Amino acid sequence: DDFERLVSRDLARSPNVRRLEATVEAVEDVPGGALVHLRDTGGRARVLSARWVLDSRPLGSLPAARTTLLQHFHGWFVRTARPAFDPAVVELMDFRTPQPAHGLSFGYVLPTGPCEALVEYTEFSRRTLAPDRYEAAVRHYADEVLRLGERRILATETGVIPMTDAPIARQTGASVFRIGAAGGATRPATGYTFAGLQRQTRAVADALRHGRRPLPPAAHPARSRVMDAVLLRALDSGRADGPDLFARLFTRVPMARLLRFLDGDTRLYEDLSIGLRTPVKPMLRSALELPRLPRRPFDPPPPTPPSAAPHLPPTETA
Template sequence: MLARWVCAEEREERAVVLDAEVAIVGAGAAGLSLAHRLSETVPGARAPSVVLVDAPPGPLRPPRRTWCFWEPVMGRFDAAVTASWRHLRVRPPSGPAAEDDIAPLRYKMIRSDDFEGLVARDLAGSPVVRRLEATVETVEDVPGGALVRLRDPGGRTRALRTRWVFDSRPPGSLPAARTTLLQHFHGWFVRTERPVFDPGTADLMDFRTPQPATGLSFGYVLPLGRHEALVEYTEFSPHPLTAAGYASALRQYTRDVLRLGELRILSQETGIIPMTDAPMPRQVGASVFRIGAAGGATRPSTGYTFAGIQRQTSAVAAALRRGRTPVPPPAHSARSRAMDAVLLRALGSGRADGPALFSRLFARLPMRLLLRFLDGRTRLHEDLTVGLHTPVGPMLRSALELRTLPRRPFDGP
């Protein structure tokens, strides 16, 4: 028995292909962002060795997608930005649209292929970051660090010993919550025969869409030129649509609402983002952490994730360089999460009319204030100002109800 145990230990040691101080599991937005920050040379700071583990081509890799966020004119990833806008518009179900200039901010779009290309070029010249293509099977704490068991594209089992692991893969299931909605969407990159788009203005929310029984729906238009745009149909609701349902909704929106005329679909994207008041665990072992959407970087009330990822990975990189325990910080403040929980409950219960609520906010408050609010960068008195422009009765009832609601597992897709 002892001999078999010793042989097993020796086989495991021979199976270790890499040792590193940091292992990053997953090369989506969060994994690439953290690797990119750790690849930088910071004067006076020690750079940890990093292995970035990316899944082989196939279903475990994240699909191509578009990320949007707002920040001042100059940004870290501007070389990968497809387009940006300083003029935003929100269209209510009827009546005039709310429009505003958000300067000095810019609303930016990055396509995942361009982001991955930019980061890959920078990582290629890094002496501290190595990339590994493999399927991660388990991640576990071991004395002094963690062990990542993986399988390479040839089917061979390997193991990676590391001090810290940052896992950015989507969790297998969502934690129990009082309210969970899904932000699910389907988008077309289109080219029209007529010059129908205004390249200087992005439609953030267009509520001239049929509304679901629970939650809300809206259109989303990001022009790339006079003839080209990303046009999406989005719902906040408990369940996603079928492929035919999304296609029907987009045909109706592009034909009957936007009146785009003849168009050609250049490419498509689909996504589902959980909007939940569940606490997302950021530390799941002594040396194992979650980052990105899996680590709570998504803003529960909006689904925006990219900016939260940048705040989270910046803090992790700084902690690693200082030799501190690199627990990812919350991407959003406790006050922001509490307000989001109230909004989600009001929308999920049907007490609040979503299109009316958002239309009123954008019509009565400066968009710069609302964007800072959505980024968690407002002060208490500004949060109160935003709150007073929501339907106070339904929001207050939802807030009081939250104290008594049990957290339940999400029976989702």
């Protein structure tokens, strides 16, 4: 919210920016530019003509990939009756959650004050859950793991982030480009998108200032994408234990370096040092296997029904 307010304030002050809120129904590439077909807040159809279009709408379907997992989550913005959080501490991956038969799960806590926080349950797996299972998972984490006690739920958030090694096109027409998650800004092995999107927007702004085509660059180096493909394969195949792998990283890699790695901002020697902190044999086997794997379209299985939800013993915290 703070970031959105900051950007909105600066846009409102700029004489060169016109902000239009509407639902984009289609983007059409035409000679010399593009047409954006809109439906405004009053329900009226409109067409906007543009020289360039940067399209961040979610993809209708994912490209063919060797491995595709889903990072799906549900969170509560809570206010507790007593101080329950340390505003200076973020819990990125708390593995004291029941682990699914395939993939991994963890809790996430982002405090905004001693009594306020976003408390979230997240899974990396091939399929999403039934809605009531998300509520049950967050409630279990809040009550049985964090022991928050009396609290009030102020708001909720739910989402699904594809974690895929599929190549994602950043251009769909002569004047139409994809940006953000739709343009490959998401880090495949973590779901982190914000830093990659900032790199893309800086490059686009620089291109426009200098009169060049504003094609968003690849948000993450090829080296990072290869490492992510190996990690995704190791997790999806079950060769690597997800909680153990991430716990190793958080306990054996300096935190500043690890956070830069998660954002795709490390150098080659740092990537190699981080790779040596992972289970080497499962990762090496996955790396050797990747070139032989075919890329297949992603056909997501139906959500896990309530009766099939996992209930395994909790593991460790990173």
